[in-house]
Amino acid sequence: MSTVSTAPVRPAPPAAPKRPEQPARARNGEIQGFRGLAALSTVVFHVWQQYFTYDRDGSHPPVANRYANALVSLEVIDFFFVLSAYLLTLSYAKAAIDGASTRPARTFLFRRAVRIVPLYFLAVAFVWATRNPTLPGEWTDLVRHLTFTQVFDKEQIFYTIGPTWSLSLEIMFYFALVALGPLAVRATRPLKRRSARVAVCAAGCALLYIGPFLWIAVARYGFHVPHTEWPVYFGPQARFGAFAAGMGLAVAAVALGDRGRLGPRSAIVLRLAAAAGLYTLSLTGEKAQDPATVFYHPLSALLWTLLLFSTVHVRRHGRWSAWLTTRWITLVGMASYSLFVWHEPIMLALYRGGLLPPSGQEGFPLAVVVVLAVAVPVALLSYWAIEYPASLLARLKDSRGRPREFYPEAAARP
Template identity: 40%
Template sequence: MSKPKLDLEGYRAVAAIMVVVFHAYQHNRFGEHYRWPLEGTIWHHVLMHSDMLVDMFFVLSGFLLGLPYARAALGETKPKAARAFLLRRAVRLLPLYLVVVLTVWAMSNPMLPGDWRDLVLHLTFTHVWSDDKIFYTVGPAWTLGVEAHFYLLLALLGALAQRHCPPLGSRARRVAAMLAVLAGLAAVSLGYKWWAAYVRGFPTEAWSAWFNPLAKLDVLVCGMLLAVASAAGLRWPNFLARQAVGLLGAAAVAAGVALRYTSVHPTFSHTFFGIGITLVIAATALSKVRGPWWLRWAPLVSLSTVSYSLYLWHEPLLRVLDGRGALPAPGDPWAFPVTAAWLLAVSIPIAYASYHVIEASADRIMGAFDSAGRPREFYTALPPVTPARSPGGRM
């Protein structure tokens, strides 16, 4: 069974760019009532729904990180050690995260002890459970707090799947077991959303109620379902089937957008976004042929490599530029596009530098561990040397 050619780099790069553009747009609210710059135009609605692209990060995590576990649970590959998985994720997540959070926190708290509670929450990834700190220090870091919780969940689910799926015997039973567990997780997440919206009645400003890992779990599950489908061998037979899946995904995203203009709580729109984005990605990831050319376009692929640095650094840089008076005043007709262009022009080079100095350097840490995540023995003692003997048996 051939593995699909994923061609997913373009998606990640586009999502990162749109997050930067949206924060430039958000920065340019003006007036007593904080009016949005393009309010009353179609572009305002487009930008206000760009948060769906953050859901793409969770879908991609569920798919790309769940796929090796799904393959191992189906017996296609050797079992994956949870220790190695968590170590790789820590090496990928922590070095840049710690540098950015500690740098921004130190600049924001020049006098000790400073806001120590905020620092502790961010260093433990528990800021996602705090209404007043979830977007503090580094706003986009809330997604990393959610991701950290998801990594622990994926390691647990992967270990359980690898242990309990093989004894089920047939491939169909293994697939069914994984699908049943994922359906249960989705039901838990949707049940929580229903409780938070209609039973507990949390207000919109109760950010931790809508952006915590439980509220985003259904979106992660969408990516994990795609991982199971890919491991099970699902492939689109032709171009028309791939296009139909992609259009179905676009329709699901449109349904999520339309839901926001109804009385249904907006938290459920992200469920539709997750489904839609998963189908759009599936159109490419499960195709027997290569996807659209732009997904492999060299500049986008390159930008995808540094997208994590771009994602974490751009908001602090926006604040620095604003504090230095380098941005136009909100309310000016050209303030938003100039801010977006200037922010991208500054953030992208810094993202490349950050990637090579911090991320690429941190990746070398994995060289100190074997495939199971155990420290390599670089200084193992050599076996004792046996003295050579002459043919006659004498020294």
């Protein structure tokens, strides 16, 4: 005789809420730390430019030792392009390769505008007004900066806030991404094999990278265009290679997934190789005609991509990660955009006001300390007073680009 148990069945315990994955938290902290280091390096680089002099006998950098000079003169703008493209392309790469969904272009552009425009417009208006106390002033410069077109002007590309020429390229990249991203998704949709979808995305990134590389080669060696023709070498046709490298990194990260994460030894080797390559480019590119100078930006973009990949796409986050996520570095990273926008006007105001040491090799180290001592606190204040409040505007729209209903119960009332 069989019997049936009548003992009550215990309900399954409620599932514990999922915590964010440790690698994701570590990656976000590392990226913030990277931003902080890159922003600090940008300040040092522009102080170096301010103290760099030329004469008939040659150039005189503010650091006598050429090996130390190569370190402080290392330009990091391509890192910001690579990082921006990597982060913003991830969703499109996931959609093209694995069929994930993407946000509407209007939502993407709205959130990028909220992130970039308020601080930028305020800073440009303030700096331009202080340098043009009587109207009409350099009104064409103001128009170009407010329309993000200063990168196409040979004379005024570095006016008002010099480093913000790069924001012109950022804005152009945003529009290029919302055009190319959905196009890549549609192109890969009929492909059944995942490897084929990865190949299509990787080939597109490679073509976008090779184009600027060829443009630079033809301009320099084919038409002998001098390096002072800024629109030729600073425009999107020459600098989009860094964005293409970042897009390729996003494709590689999605294609490899967690199974392709680097082990500790491989990550260390790649980091050292990337750092050595960047330093070598800076060391050997002393003159405008040197190949390391001519092709510095597309080559450095690849090296920054390698360094970023070997930092965020690893199995275990060790000492390098712990150092990048140090509180003071991530704090600077949080305010890196404000530091990027304000540091040059601050440096020039201090210099013209006699608050920085006079030009010369003896004055450069102290000038770096003084500019950082003023610019970093100003950047933190700018972040909390301007950037953070402006970022709250992004909450006005949901992920589908529709106006967010903050009080649905109130809207339901008659």
